[in-house]
Amino acid sequence: MDQDAKKTALRMIPYGIYVLTAEGKDGSVAAATVNWVTQASFSPPLVVIGVKADSGAHSIVKESGAFALNMLGKGQQGVAFNFFKSHERDGDSIGGEAPYNPHPSRFNRDGHYRKML
Amino acid sequence: MDQDAKKTALRMIPYGIYVLTAEGKDGSVAAATVNWVTQASFSPPLVVIGVKADSGAHSIVKESGAFALNMLGKGQQGVAFNFFKSHERDGDSIGGEAPYNPHPSRFNRDGHYRKML
Numbered sequence: 001m002d003q004d005a006k007k008t009a010l011r012m013i014p015y016g017i018y019v020l021t022a023e024g025k026d027g028s029v030a031a032a033t034v035n036w037v038t039q040a041s042f043s044p045p046l047v048v049i050g051v052k053a054d055s056g057a058h059s060i061v062k063e064s065g066a067f068a069l070n071m072l073g074k075g076q077q078g079v080a081f082n083f084f085k086s087h088e089r090d091g092d093s094i095g096g097e098a099p100y101n102p103h104p105s106r107f108n109r110d111g112h113y114r115k116m117l
Numbered sequence: 118m119d120q121d122a123k124k125t126a127l128r129m130i131p132y133g134i135y136v137l138t139a140e141g142k143d144g145s146v147a148a149a150t151v152n153w154v155t156q157a158s159f160s161p162p163l164v165v166i167g168v169k170a171d172s173g174a175h176s177i178v179k180e181s182g183a184f185a186l187n188m189l190g191k192g193q194q195g196v197a198f199n200f201f202k203s204h205e206r207d208g209d210s211i212g213g214e215a216p217y218n219p220h221p222s223r224f225n226r227d228g229h230y231r232k233m234l
């Protein structure tokens with residue numbers, strides 16, 4: 001199968017769009033737009049998320065073992081585009097999106113949801 | 118986070134619908150409708166697919182190390198419903214879907230596409 005045919009086939013998989021956020025132990029945060037997401041189990045509830053191995057988000061999630069997956073709705077394309085690039089934390093906001101809530105409900109390393117604080 | 122909230126969040130992930138097919142060494146075949154699918158890498162091209170661990174499709178894919186992921190188009194809801202249940206191979210067809218092509222282009226165990234024969 002040639003490379004173009006592979007790409008054509010892979011492009012047929014539909015995706016949603018999400019912003020993955022995570023907080024490091026030193027208070028640094030990452031927010032990255034992701035779309036490779038699928039559920040992997042009902043019990044326990046598990047998800048698989050593709051995160052670039054050389055990204056800041058990847059290193060923070062690896063360290064903290066926790067992340068939030070923020071579902072975007074219609075009309076939030078701007079938010080998605082915003083987090084194609086990386087931003088530093090600015091008080092309680094990141095990339096101009098405020099308030100940044102450092103304690104959302106999240107999935108933990110094993111994919112279970114965990115309520116932070 | 119309560120169970121209902123978890124379910125509500127997980128239902129927000131959109132999916133396509135696919136029929137996974139696989140052929141065992143003894144010529145047995147499996148066809149199962151799946152929807153937990155996501156790409157996992159560009160290079161090499163990798164996909165993640167959720168397959169029920171106690172299903173016939175799972176045991177055949179585990180044995181053969183190969184499967185085909187058939188993309189369904191609009192108007193093929195009937196095919197999707199058909200493969201919610203399991204069927205035996207019948208010559209070159211399965212579940213009344215003919216022709217059954219035992220040698221499609223497929224992903225191998227590592228997720229690479231492999232042209233069968």
